[in-house]
Amino acid sequence: MSSCNEKNSFSSANTQTEDVKVFDRDKTIGYFKRCLEFLPKPYESSDTHRMTLAFYSLSGLDLLGVLETEFTQERINNWIDWIYAQQILPDENNPELNERICGFRGSPFSGLPYNPNGCRASRLPFDASNLAMTYTALTSLLILGDDLSRVDKSAIINAMKYLQKDDGSFTQTYQGMESDMRFVYCACAISYMLNDFSGINIDKVVQYIKESQSYDYGIGQGPGLESHGGSTFCAIASLYLLNKLDEGLLSKDKTIFWLISRQESGFQGRANKPPDTCYSFWIGASLMVCFSYLLIIVYIIPFLCLFIVNYSYYKLKILDSFEFIDYDQNYNFLMTTRSFGGFSKWPGSYPDVMHTYMGVAGLSLMEESKKLDPALNISLKARKNLLKCVFKSE
Secondary structure, eight states: OHHHHHHOTTOOTTOOOTTOOOOOHHHHHHHHHHHHHOOOGGGGGGGGGHHHHHHHHHHHHHHTTOHHHHSOHHHHHHHHHHHHHTEEOOOSSOGGGTGGGOEEOSSSTTOOOOOTTOBSSOOOTTOOOOHHHHHHHHHHHHHTTOOOTTOOHHHHHHHHTTTBOTTSOEESSTTOSOEEHHHHHHHHHHHHHTTOOTTSOHHHHHHHHHHTBOTTSOBOSSTTOOOOHHHHHHHHHHHHHTTOHHHHOSOHHHHHHHHHTTBSSSBOSSTTOOOOTTHHHHHHHHHHHOOOEEEEEEEEOGGGOOEEEEEEEEEOTTOOGGGGSOHHHHHHHHHHTEETTEEOSSTTSOOOHHHHHHHHHHHHHTTSSSOEETTTTEEHHHHHHHHHHTSOOO
């Protein structure tokens, strides 16, 4: 881990190095490949979220740089067709009939016939698009090298208008019960990837994020809720994608301090909680996105009196705040959660596909695998594909 020490001059002198495992790429590649083929019985309840489970494996293999070498183009094309088969398109005869549910569902749970060109006739109960599934469908298509030519962009953007609530938050599906920062992020990321923000009220989103910032300058799932690493990422990434980072954060420096304070060995999601693998990405990516200005204040205390003798602001030129973490401690913690090729939530637990992906993404932030775009949570290769096919830029 000498490379980590060279990258991070702030590493703790007390870094624990004994009995630390080394990241075994081949076993993790095998784990993701197995998850693409079949999943254990406990995943049955997540069948409607199969799109997101597939994203974890596809993006993980992409970050490990083996997606094209491990699978044939025919196999990749089959996955692309399966993703498009989950797209709910406007009704051909009367688009208003289902315009509020257009987008991507998470799996073919409704039992409708397979059609790689999408579905236009679905108005079955509970068969509607889902913001999180639409986000992971688009990111997976980009990862697989698709040009998004079969995506009905206008239908997705129009459907999002019906998902935003008066307080600025979003529900995950039409007439859904949950609305919080997770779906704010999904809406912003979808809008960014489709290069169209007309489906969201940006001012309401920014205000919702402002009101969700806590006394400690972390950010909760909504106003008055506890600061949380996942929702802080969703808020910061949303503001970044909206180009509203300076406007939306009440204090960038204090939010960065809250984020950095989440590291014990790995990162915890909330104060007084144990470290958890996934927060190596949620917290780490937030620090990647969030740039800082330092306020330096020098105090002198002669004769029990406090005097501020000098202060100045130093602009840190695109200073990546992630550099303030202890690389070695984070890496070592992640290695303690590895087993059977995957990563678990905590040491001693069984691995799962979500934490395995988040572990690899956390390693990517430390340049232990292919680099990723922290705001969209996709590889730089997938982002390059986005720039090419949507923004028409090489």
